[in-house]
Amino acid sequence: MNLIVQKFGGSSVADVERIRHVARRVADSKDQYPDGVVVVVSAMGKTTDRLVGLARDISSSPSAREMDMLLATGEQVSIALLSMALQELGYKAISLTGAQAGIITENLHTKAKIVNIDTVAIKKLLAEGYIVVVAGFQGTTADQQITTLGRGGSDTTAVALAGALEAPVCEIYTDVDGVYTTDPNVVPQAHKLSEISYEEMLELAQLGAKVLHPRSVECAKKYHTAIHVRSSFNTHEGTYVKAMKDLEIHRPVTGVTSDLRQAKLAIREVPDKPGIAAQLFGALAQANVSVDMIIQSVNDNLTNDIAFTVHEDDLKSALNIAEQVARDLGAPEVIHDPEVAKVSIVGVGMIGTPGIAAAMFDALAQAQINIQMISTSEIKISCVVARQEVRKAMQVIHDKFVIDESAVNSDDILL
């Protein structure tokens, strides 16, 4: 079937005027996709925040089940209003709660995973010519308990529905034009990507690009659904997120991203014996400190330096733990730097392209930027630099790798 699933977030349905705008947009799509349009919407604007505020006023630790009961109302309001707006335009439209849409989740409140989508009801309504408006972010357990999906929930609802309905594309409408090669506020030459792989998107999302929640990308990858990230304010094509093998352009480097709020710690000259890393990072995990990059370097055959980065908010507790562990291990020194940042390049093309890492280090060296730590994965290379140099680092790396893709075809390999 040539149907489409579209998702509009909370800011797109923040008031009656915007809901009308979304309705016109959806109506246009219905003309284009006569087989069917399924629309997923979030709660209006700040509704969820308002509801959370009410709950917090009543209880410092409200029950997860009752939070789901409360928050699920936000999307229910949106679907009813959007359906009314579509009907006002003369279209057949019907709203469905998560439960009515057949979105079955595990029995876990506030962060349930979808375990199954029973599409019978939606398919019947599509066949009857309805635009089907589904509440994002919510589902139901097998025994009729209302659940919510946690962060990124509405994106996940949309992508999972697209997968279950075998829709070729899931459109995610947002307030940006698509996925950019880097932050345009930092690098003016940043430009929109026409396509990107799931894997690259996951690396970019986890590194701070806020366009799509990683969970929805994972879900799209699993169901092999293309995601089209685009603006709700214009009709330009946005960015397609799809399988690596379906990409038309193979770039070694797709995007440059940064994480500004890092802090670095290192325990120097740790005596080399088994179990030390487990001891340190076990203690950090127990204190709920997330560790990002970990480097262990060998000084000689007897001692190692263990360096790692954490979010700057966690620096103080990480430092306490590291100093305790250093004392226990007889390591002489813990050093730290509260003012570092991480700059990363991401690209599936780097797998088959030698010299990408060297080129990145060269770009930084040319700009006199000192690299403090390096970490690499198959599709990502990250360097820790002094925080005041990160903007410059992003600029020179972007200059080095990312050129306007309109000038590139799939036979060109950069560098």
Next chain:
Amino acid sequence: MNLIVQKFGGSSVADVERIRHVARRVADSKDQYPDGVVVVVSAMGKTTDRLVGLARDISSSPSAREMDMLLATGEQVSIALLSMALQELGYKAISLTGAQAGIITENLHTKAKIVNIDTVAIKKLLAEGYIVVVAGFQGTTADQQITTLGRGGSDTTAVALAGALEAPVCEIYTDVDGVYTTDPNVVPQAHKLSEISYEEMLELAQLGAKVLHPRSVECAKKYHTAIHVRSSFNTHEGTYVKAMKDLEIHRPVTGVTSDLRQAKLAIREVPDKPGIAAQLFGALAQANVSVDMIIQSVNDNLTNDIAFTVHEDDLKSALNIAEQVARDLGAPEVIHDPEVAKVSIVGVGMIGTPGIAAAMFDALAQAQINIQMISTSEIKISCVVARQEVRKAMQVIHDKFVIDESAVNSDDILL
């Protein structure tokens, strides 16, 4: 089982502070009724008005199905917050939507009737020690469509649940202390009734007492459930609404009520032939004019006077229709009075007590109040008087019939 059903309206849960107050009240009841407490709540304060406003901004005639989808969220917010507040007090509590509570309605949106209540889920939760908090005003059709019950819906939910659970009493909490013998703003001697029959309550409600919606009283009568109308601001006993045979006190006159906004019309000297009333009142019904009192008097063997009252807002259209009908019938004159009011006495005891009507007319005559129309039923006598005399009429009738019931026992018959 010694369980209780309690209903709190929108003003009782209008904000977090009031929800906490309701929670304390419910918690106290749980200590009194260890077998179980079921609480029915309405949407917070002006929530329903706000939602209706959003819908009206989008559509002048929003679909009934989508209105129900929208409005049902109001009660869902209340049940979640009240459950959290109860948990915060250390009580086990759980919220249920209409659907989860097993409230099955007919397939009619915005004014569905309850057709069945499946109490399995509620009974299981009560047995587990939960205070069960149910969303008022809403239900579900057999095929999972969300419906609402229309005006008085939350009262009806509570009374129907009490019936289905065989709770001996359904408490309706409101902002007044109970049902009064008449309007205390008009007659300072008005006092709270300790009990009243369903039938009297229905007459009083339809005549303007706003405490309980007639539908919930009908429902209570059907299931033989006593309703206890009481204040949410104090712990005084309110008024029990129950079956006539269960009343402890048989008063000929229970209450005095009035309807101020009436207008009177009369077609004079209508030639007496069959079908005339049908013609007149058929035309009025077609124009959507509700007729209250109808009096047909015989002038002689040849002509009748037909007098009737309507709501003052309907006077103009009623007058047009009456004049048209008068012309068609050859009646010489239509007279009207836009400034009349109806004063009524209600009491099941008047069935067996001769002379009540005569006493009412006498009270009015003593006060020099002219009676323009009279109508009687088994438990009600109504008189139309000039509007400016209605307060005095209520006062003299109340003085005549209604005395403090603390001075009455069931062997005393007034008059």
